[in-house]
Amino acid sequence: MTAxxxxxxxxxxxxATPARTAEAIAAEAASLLDAPETTRPGLxxxxxxxxxxxxxxxxxxxxxxxxxxxxxxxxxxLRRYLDTHGLPASLAVQPAAEFAGLDxxxxxxxxxxxxxxxxxxxxALCGIAESGSLVVHSGPDAPVLLSFLPLHHIVVLRVDTxxxxxxxxxxxMAKQASPRNAILITGPSGTTDIEGSYVxxxxxxxxxxxxxxxxxx
Amino acid sequence: MSxxxxxxxxxxxxxxxxxxxxxxxxxxxxxxxxxxxRAAAVAAFPEFDAARRRGRAIxxxxxxxxxxxxxxxxxxxxxxxxxxxxxxxxAEARAIVTRICLDADAKLVTRAKSMLGEExxxxxxxxxxGIERVETDLAEHxxxxxxxxxxxxxxxxxxxxxxxxxxxxxxxxxPPPAAExxxxxxxSARRALRAKFxxxxxxxxxxxxxxxxxxxxxxxxxxxxxxxxxxPPRIHxxxxxxEKIVPSTAHAFALLRLLxxxxxxxxxxxxxxxxxxxxxxxxxxxxxxxxIVLVDNGRTRMxxxxxxxxxxxxxxxxCMNHCVVYRQIGGHAYGGTYPGPMGSVLTPVLDxxxxxxxxxxxxxxxxxxxxxxxxxxxxxxxxxAWRSRSWREGLEPGTLRAGLGVWAMLARRxxxxxxxxRIGVRALRLFGRGGWIARLPLAGGWTRxxxxxxPPGRTFMDQYRRTRAQKGGRR
Ligand code: SF4
Numbered sequence: 001m002t003a004x005x006x007x008x009x010x011x012x013x014x015x016a017t018p019a020r021t022a023e024a025i026a027a028e029a030a031s032l033l034d035a036p037e038t039t040r041p042g043l044x045x046x047x048x049x050x051x052x053x054x055x056x057x058x059x060x061x062x063x064x065x066x067x068x069x070x071x072x073x074x075x076x077x078l079r080r081y082l083d084t085h086g087l088p089a090s091l092a093v094q095p096a097a098e099f100a101g102l103d104x105x106x107x108x109x110x111x112x113x114x115x116x117x118x119x120x121x122x123x124a125l126c127g128i129a130e131s132g133s134l135v136v137h138s139g140p141d142a143p144v145l146l147s148f149l150p151l152h153h154i155v156v157l158r159v160d161t162x163x164x165x166x167x168x169x170x171x172x173m174a175k176q177a178s179p180r181n182a183i184l185i186t187g188p189s190g191t192t193d194i195e196g197s198y199v200x201x202x203x204x205x206x207x208x209x210x211x212x213x214x215x216x217x
Numbered sequence: 218m219s220x221x222x223x224x225x226x227x228x229x230x231x232x233x234x235x236x237x238x239x240x241x242x243x244x245x246x247x248x249x250x251x252x253x254x255r256a257a258a259v260a261a262f263p264e265f266d267a268a269r270r271r272g273r274a275i276x277x278x279x280x281x282x283x284x285x286x287x288x289x290x291x292x293x294x295x296x297x298x299x300x301x302x303x304x305x306x307x308a309e310a311r312a313i314v315t316r317i318c319l320d321a322d323a324k325l326v327t328r329a330k331s332m333l334g335e336e337x338x339x340x341x342x343x344x345x346x347g348i349e350r351v352e353t354d355l356a357e358h359x360x361x362x363x364x365x366x367x368x369x370x371x372x373x374x375x376x377x378x379x380x381x382x383x384x385x386x387x388x389x390x391x392p393p394p395a396a397e398x399x400x401x402x403x404x405s406a407r408r409a410l411r412a413k414f415x416x417x418x419x420x421x422x423x424x425x426x427x428x429x430x431x432x433x434x435x436x437x438x439x440x441x442x443x444x445x446x447x448x449p450p451r452i453h454x455x456x457x458x459x460e461k462i463v464p465s466t467a468h469a470f471a472l473l474r475l476l477x478x479x480x481x482x483x484x485x486x487x488x489x490x491x492x493x494x495x496x497x498x499x500x501x502x503x504x505x506x507x508x509i510v511l512v513d514n515g516r517t518r519m520x521x522x523x524x525x526x527x528x529x530x531x532x533x534x535x536c537m538n539h540c541v542v543y544r545q546i547g548g549h550a551y552g553g554t555y556p557g558p559m560g561s562v563l564t565p566v567l568d569x570x571x572x573x574x575x576x577x578x579x580x581x582x583x584x585x586x587x588x589x590x591x592x593x594x595x596x597x598x599x600x601x602a603w604r605s606r607s608w609r610e611g612l613e614p615g616t617l618r619a620g621l622g623v624w625a626m627l628a629r630r631x632x633x634x635x636x637x638x639r640i641g642v643r644a645l646r647l648f649g650r651g652g653w654i655a656r657l658p659l660a661g662g663w664t665r666x667x668x669x670x671x672p673p674g675r676t677f678m679d680q681y682r683r684t685r686a687q688k689g690g691r692r
Pocket of ligand 1: 479529530531532533534535536537559586589590591592593594
C-alpha cells in the first residue's frame with residue numbers, strides 16, 4: 001500500500017456516515033458561502049465610492065496614496081516622489097504594456113532588479129476596498145520579485161479595477177486560469193517579531209505608494 | 218517521534234521558567250500587545266461571531282470530506298505542474314524533502330516559517346543531510362542564531378527580549394547592528410539575509426491553506442520573506458498538514474478574516490500569496506519545480522477519536538496569548554512543537570501520552586482559550602479527555618492515584634469525609650502564618666509562586682451547620 005492509499009483509506013475508515021456524491025459535497029460547500037455580507041466587514045464610508053473606501057483602509061496601514069488623472073501624469077509624479085525621499089532619479093519599471101509609451105523625462109528606467117533595488121514601479125491587476133489590498137499576478141510581464149526586492153514599491157492602481165470585497169476577487173479569479181502566483185499586498189512589509197513592536201521594511205518594501213488613476217490611457 | 222519530550226520533566230522545565238524573570242518580561246511584552254490588538258480587531262468587526270460560525274462550519278465540512286478534497290487538490294495541483302507527495306509520518310515527510318534536496322544537489326536551502334516543518338523535524342533532517350538551512354522569517358532567524366526551537370506559533374522568538382536579540386545579532390551579523398532598537402536590528406537582518414534569498418537552490422515553505430479547486434497553496438506573512446523564499450530558487454517545496462484543505466479561494470478568504478484578526482489583530486497580513494504550480498512558460502521569474510508534501514502524522518487517527526474537533530485548528534495562536542499558564546511559563550516549558558492550550562491537546566497525539574501527560578494537567582480550565590478560539594474548538598473539554606484517558610491507561614503516578622483513591626473512598630462516606638477534612642483543616646492551620654500559607658508540605662510547587670489563604674479553622678460544613686442553627690432560632 002502506498003502512503004497515499006493508506007492515508008485516504010484511514011480517512012474513509014474513520015467516516016461514520018456513507019460517502020456523498022461530488023455534487024452533494026459541492027452544493028454544501030457553496031451553501032457555506034451564502035449571505036457573505038453577514039460575515040464580513042462593511043465598507044467605510046458605506047455609501048461612498050470604492051476609491052474612498054480603499055484609500056481609507058490602505059492609508060490606515062501606512063500605504064501612501066496619490067490621485068492622478070491619467071497614466072501620462074505618472075513620470076512627473078515619480079520624479080517628485082524620488083526627490084521627496086532623497087532617492088536617485090532611477091527606477092526599476094515593470095515591463096507592462098501600459099508603461100511602454102511613457103515619456104520618463106529625467107528618470108533613468110531599467111528592468112533588471114538589483115538585490116537592494118531602491119525603488120520600483122508596478123501595475124496592480126485590481127484593488128480590494130474591504131482590506132485596502134492590491135492584487136498582482138505573476139506573468140511574463142510581471143515579475144514577482146518586483147513587489148518584494150525594492151525598498152520603495154510604487155504601484156499604479158486603476159480606479160475602475162477596484163472591487164468591494166475579497167469574495168469579488170475570488171469570483172474574478174475563478175473565471176481565469178490561475179497564475180503561478182496571485183498576491184494580495186496589504187500595506188508595506190512589517191514585523192512585530194522583536195517584543196511585539198512594529199517595524200516596517202522587514203524583508204519586503206518598507207514603503208508602499210499607490211497611484212490611483214482614473215484610466216490608463 | 219521527532220520531538221521526544223526532552224528531559225528534565227515538564228515540572229522541572231516549568232519551575233525553571235517561573236524563576237526566569239527576563240522570560241516573564243519578554244512574554245508579557247508580546248502577549249499583552251497581542252491580546253489588546255485582537256480585542257480591538259474583534260470589536261471593530263461586529264460580524265465576528267457569525268464569521269466564526271461560518272469558519273467552524275467550513276472546517277467541519279472539509280474534515281467530513283477530507284478524502285474528496287485531497288484527491289481534488291492533488292488533481293488540480295498536478296494539472297498545474299506541481300508534484301504531490303504523501304507522507305504517513307514525520308519520518309516519511311523528512312525523507313521525501315531530504316531526497317528532493319539531495320537529488321537536486323542542493324547546498325543552500327531557505328525556509329519560510331512553517332510549524333508543520335517544525336513538527337516533522339525538518340531543520341534537523343536538513344542539517345543531518347549536510348544542507349545549509351537559512352531561516353528567513355525574522356523570529357526564526359533569531360532562534361536559529363540562538364540554536365533554539367520556537368516558543369510560540371506566531372512569534373517564535375517571543376521569549377527573547379530586544380537586548381538578547383541585539384546580542385545574537387552582534388555575534389551573528391557582519392557588520393553588527395549599530396544600535397539595540399528594533400528598527401536598527403530589523404535593518405541588520407534585512408541586509409544579512411538578502412544574499413541568501415537570491416543564492417538559495419531550494420526554497421521551503423508551509424501552507425496556511427491548500428485550495429482544492431485550483432491546486433494552489435496559500436502562505437500569509439507580514440515580512441514578505443515567503444515570496445523571497447519561494448521565487449528565486451529553482452525548486453519550491455511545500456510541506457502541509459492534510460487538514461489545511463479548503464474547497465475554494467472564497468472559503469480561504471472566509472477563514473483568513475478570522476485567522477489574521479485572531480493572530481495579530483490585523484485584517485489581512487501584508488502578503489497573502491497563492492502559489493499554483495511552478496513558473497509558467499515565459500514567466501519573468503519563479504521556480505522550475507514545485508513539490509507539495511501532504512503530511513498525515515497522526516491526523517487521520519484524530520478523525521476517528523474524541524480529538525477530531527482539533528483538526529479545525531487554523532494555528533492562530535490566540536489560545537496561548539490568552540492562557541494564564543502559557544503567560545507564566547512560555548512555550549519551551551511545554552516541550553513539544555506546539556505550546557499553550559492547543560499544544561497540550563496536540564502534543565500527546567504527536568509524541569504520545571506517556572511522555573506528555575502532564576500537559577493536559579497544566580491547565581486551570583478557566584475557558585479563556587475556547588472563548589477566543591476563532592473556530593470554536595472546545596479546548597478545555599479536549600484537555601479533560603486527555604486527563605481521563607491518562608487515568609484509564611494508568612499513566613498517573615501512584616501518589617496521585619492513591620490520594621484520589623482515598624478521596625473517592627471518603628467522598629462516598631460523608632461522616633468519614635467530614636472527619637478527614639476537619640483533620641486536614643487543622644493540619645493546614647499549623648502551617649499558616651499571618652493568615653496565608655507560604656509553604657505547604659508536598660505542595661511546594663503550588664505555594665512557591667502563589668500564597669494560599671489560611672483556612673478559618675472550621676470546615677465549611679461545620680460553619681454551615683452553626684450558621685443554620687443560629688438562623689434557625691430566629692426563623
Ligand atoms: S486552537 Fe483555536 S485559538 Fe488555538 S491556535 Fe488553534 S485556532 Fe487558534
